[in-house]
Amino acid sequence: MNILITGSAGFIAPHVAQAFTSRGHSVVRTDIRASDGIVRSELTSLESMLDITRGVDIVCHLGGVGDVYLAINEPYTAASANVLGTAILLEACLRNKVRKVVYASTWEVYGEPHYQPIDEVHPCNPDHPYNITKLAGERLVMAYDKLKGLPGVALRLGTAYGTGMRPNSVFSLFINKALAGQPITIKGTGQQSRQFTHAKDIARGFLLAAESDVHGDVFNLVAGEDISIQQLAEKVAQALPTQIVYEPARAGDVPPARVNATKVHKVLGWQPQVQFDEGLSEIIAAHIPQVAVAG
Amino acid sequence: MNILITGSAGFIAPHVAQAFTSRGHSVVRTDIRASDGIVRSELTSLESMLDITRGVDIVCHLGGVGDVYLAINEPYTAASANVLGTAILLEACLRNKVRKVVYASTWEVYGEPHYQPIDEVHPCNPDHPYNITKLAGERLVMAYDKLKGLPGVALRLGTAYGTGMRPNSVFSLFINKALAGQPITIKGTGQQSRQFTHAKDIARGFLLAAESDVHGDVFNLVAGEDISIQQLAEKVAQALPTQIVYEPARAGDVPPARVNATKVHKVLGWQPQVQFDEGLSEIIAAHIPQVAVAG
Numbered sequence: 001m002n003i004l005i006t007g008s009a010g011f012i013a014p015h016v017a018q019a020f021t022s023r024g025h026s027v028v029r030t031d032i033r034a035s036d037g038i039v040r041s042e043l044t045s046l047e048s049m050l051d052i053t054r055g056v057d058i059v060c061h062l063g064g065v066g067d068v069y070l071a072i073n074e075p076y077t078a079a080s081a082n083v084l085g086t087a088i089l090l091e092a093c094l095r096n097k098v099r100k101v102v103y104a105s106t107w108e109v110y111g112e113p114h115y116q117p118i119d120e121v122h123p124c125n126p127d128h129p130y131n132i133t134k135l136a137g138e139r140l141v142m143a144y145d146k147l148k149g150l151p152g153v154a155l156r157l158g159t160a161y162g163t164g165m166r167p168n169s170v171f172s173l174f175i176n177k178a179l180a181g182q183p184i185t186i187k188g189t190g191q192q193s194r195q196f197t198h199a200k201d202i203a204r205g206f207l208l209a210a211e212s213d214v215h216g217d218v219f220n221l222v223a224g225e226d227i228s229i230q231q232l233a234e235k236v237a238q239a240l241p242t243q244i245v246y247e248p249a250r251a252g253d254v255p256p257a258r259v260n261a262t263k264v265h266k267v268l269g270w271q272p273q274v275q276f277d278e279g280l281s282e283i284i285a286a287h288i289p290q291v292a293v294a295g
Numbered sequence: 296m297n298i299l300i301t302g303s304a305g306f307i308a309p310h311v312a313q314a315f316t317s318r319g320h321s322v323v324r325t326d327i328r329a330s331d332g333i334v335r336s337e338l339t340s341l342e343s344m345l346d347i348t349r350g351v352d353i354v355c356h357l358g359g360v361g362d363v364y365l366a367i368n369e370p371y372t373a374a375s376a377n378v379l380g381t382a383i384l385l386e387a388c389l390r391n392k393v394r395k396v397v398y399a400s401t402w403e404v405y406g407e408p409h410y411q412p413i414d415e416v417h418p419c420n421p422d423h424p425y426n427i428t429k430l431a432g433e434r435l436v437m438a439y440d441k442l443k444g445l446p447g448v449a450l451r452l453g454t455a456y457g458t459g460m461r462p463n464s465v466f467s468l469f470i471n472k473a474l475a476g477q478p479i480t481i482k483g484t485g486q487q488s489r490q491f492t493h494a495k496d497i498a499r500g501f502l503l504a505a506e507s508d509v510h511g512d513v514f515n516l517v518a519g520e521d522i523s524i525q526q527l528a529e530k531v532a533q534a535l536p537t538q539i540v541y542e543p544a545r546a547g548d549v550p551p552a553r554v555n556a557t558k559v560h561k562v563l564g565w566q567p568q569v570q571f572d573e574g575l576s577e578i579i580a581a582h583i584p585q586v587a588v589a590g
Contacts, residue, residue, distance in 0.1 A: 075382045086374075087424070124420075
């Protein structure tokens with residue numbers, strides 16, 4: 001099948017592309033930032049979206065504002081990319097008869113937990129510009145599925161990690177500090193935990209959703225291990241010895257919540273495969289400067 | 296106080312303007328469609344919003360796509376006006392130190408009822424482009440309140456009615472058919488009911504919300520009477536004798552749900568004052584063509 005991956009300049013997309021190409025699918029990567037192998041397109045331009053979705057079977061929609069701090073600083077940028085951009089992409093997919101849209105949603109759409117672990121019927125009470133706009137995009141995917149017949153699936157991803165993460169990710173921040181021999185700074189108590197989900201596992205979720213007949217539904221796609229920020233800092237400091245210090249929490253940080261991924265296992269057969277320690281070691285290795293070998 | 300009313304070309308806004316001017320406030324009316332007494336501005340332009348909100352104390356945000364059928368036909372237009380437009384307006388209000396934003400939300404944000412009557416803690420599961428985008432806008436108002444210190448209140452309005460309604464409102468359709476001696480057409484069974492809430496009552500809700508210290512909260516603002524579409528048709532046919540016929544329902548019509556307005560009564564002292572029969576008679580009278588009197 002012909003696969004289009006939006007948000008291809010982000011760190012999850014290469015893993016998704018790899019999952020599809022390894023199954024023999026043909027992949028076009030697109031982003032607002034063109035680069036080697038990435039075609040430029042603009043989510044908020046219907047013309048651009050009509051162009052890029054022509055002849056496409058499946059769209060994996062990872063594009064938009066994925067950085068919670070950018071979303072808080074510029075809610076209008078998040079609204080534009082995540083809601084308007086998704087609406088325009090969906091319209092283009094409908095007109096070009098795309099067979100399915102698989103939308104990268106987030107476990108953060110739930111907001112404050114009413115019960116845990118959170119399953120897909122838990123109410124959604126998003127409370128900051130990132131999860132508000134991601135949920136609105138997700139609901140537009142469902143509305144296009146139910147009201148207009150464009151099949152869509154939303155994957156509510158756990159906090160993603162893996163090689164190629166943004167330099168302002170907590171992984172990169174901690175690892176770079178440790179590599180520079182500086183203390184690792186934890187914002188808040190460090191007790192806030194995340195079910196870090198490896199980009200390779202996420203990529204397999206997109207593949208399973210694309211290849212299945214399931215649509216009009218949402219799935220938590222979240223790894224089972226619960227890792228606190230303090231544990232992450234300790235693991236980094238164990239690999240790259242340094243000190244750990246504490247600072248006040250940032251506004252907009254999302255409190256932890258246990259999320260349940262039973263439904264996606266039952267319906268799509270997805271299970272996480274990458275252990276956290278394995279994933280972290282790979283990221284640390286990728287951060288260590290490579291010594292040029294003289295020829 | 297200086298009051299700005301967005302969406303002033305809509306039918307609710309004149310009632311809101313009237314409520315504020317009668318209390319001695321100074322009102323500027325704005326809309327993307329300029330007309331007599333209405334200053335043009337564009338919700339999706341930060342520059343335009345910065346201009347129009349300068350020196351304003353209270354913004355009553357009624358602007359955006361309020362027509363559910365337009366929202367279904369062009370979800371991207373609804374996303375642009377209702378989400379991006381609200382985000383940009385909020386940013387302008389923050390920068391211009393506006394004292395409060397009162398947002399016109401809708402009872403439709405709840406989606407399918409889990410229990411009835413629906414109060415404000417009922418989960419929100421919007422399912423079509425109108426209520427999805429209205430809820431996202433509402434949540435951005437709350438996020439600006441809680442994360443950025445811009446006070447905001449959202450009023451989840453009952454289905455509004457009153458003089459000056461759109462020609463495609465069910466009121467105008469029924470009345471114009473009856474006036475033309477044609478049968479009134481009910482789409483669906485006619486059993487779907489609405490707590491039609493008069494624009495004058497809605498206007499008083501905006502005034503109370505603006506003048507109170509309450510912020511960071513949402514309120515159902517819904518009249519108590521439950522009127523089915525069949526009852527509405529019968530009341531119109533009683534005033535303007537004609538037949539009633541039935542057609543299949545339209546996609547995207549919202550099923551009825553009882554909504555509770557206890558909170559707004561307790562906190563803001565709001566109660567509906569216009570009886571439905573009174574409001575309907577006034578609308579029918581306004582539809583009857585005026586005979587020009589020779590001078």
